[in-house]
Amino acid sequence: MVLAGKPLQASSVSKLYEKYTLIGFRNKKTRSIGVIANDSNHAQAQALDISRALGLERFTLDYKQKSVKDPVSKLFCDLAYNNFSHSVCYEWRGSYTNNSPVLYAFGARLYLRNLILDYMDIRKDSVVKTKCNNKECVNPYHFLYKTDKASKLTGGDKRILLAFRSQGASVSQIAKALNVHRSTVYRNLNEHLHAGP
Numbered sequence: 001m002v003l004a005g006k007p008l009q010a011s012s013v014s015k016l017y018e019k020y021t022l023i024g025f026r027n028k029k030t031r032s033i034g035v036i037a038n039d040s041n042h043a044q045a046q047a048l049d050i051s052r053a054l055g056l057e058r059f060t061l062d063y064k065q066k067s068v069k070d071p072v073s074k075l076f077c078d079l080a081y082n083n084f085s086h087s088v089c090y091e092w093r094g095s096y097t098n099n100s101p102v103l104y105a106f107g108a109r110l111y112l113r114n115l116i117l118d119y120m121d122i123r124k125d126s127v128v129k130t131k132c133n134n135k136e137c138v139n140p141y142h143f144l145y146k147t148d149k150a151s152k153l154t155g156g157d158k159r160i161l162l163a164f165r166s167q168g169a170s171v172s173q174i175a176k177a178l179n180v181h182r183s184t185v186y187r188n189l190n191e192h193l194h195a196g197p
């Protein structure tokens with residue numbers, strides 16, 4: 001009789017997150033940003049979103065740990081993992097111009113709310129206001145859009161829902177953030193599916 005050895009359970013000790021450093025290039029300037037991801041595909045997807053948000057000319061993504069405690073890295077990390085709540089404001093810890101949250105990077109001034117909508121690839125109007133009236137708030141769920149009265153979710157909520165979904169947020173996460181039932185999220189996802197491109 002042969003006793004087979006138990007294989008090592010490698011998957012049970014795998015890390016929860018991988019850490020990367022994105023170096024962005026624009027206007028002959030660079031900036032490094034810490035990225036937390038589930039895996040390399042997730043990191044690459046985030047890098048493209050960050051690149052679009054910051055208007056980068058190019059970037060490199062290194063498998064190398066960098067802190068994500070600075071406001072910019074933290075913001076992108078929170079966007080990637082949908083760390084926003086419908087009920088709590090997300091106050092920007094960076095710079096302000098005329099009471100608007102901004103980021104000075106690559107010798108340019110970037111308005112935070114527009115930057116966030118670019119990250120999520122949502123078409124934006126020139127000025128994004130918030131329904132919470134908190135001048136420091138950059139929580140995308142508090143952004144003010146034209147509302148769609150025929151539905152429980154506003155048009156903006158729907159776009160945010162789809163943007164977060166495309167980044168891999170779970171239905172429960174989206175439902176919690178939008179403060180609706182999971183069935184509402186599923187219904188809106190289905191509507192989008194059947195509406196076609």
Ligand SMILES: [Zn+2]
Nearest residue numbers: 089132137142
């Ligand atoms: Zn707010």
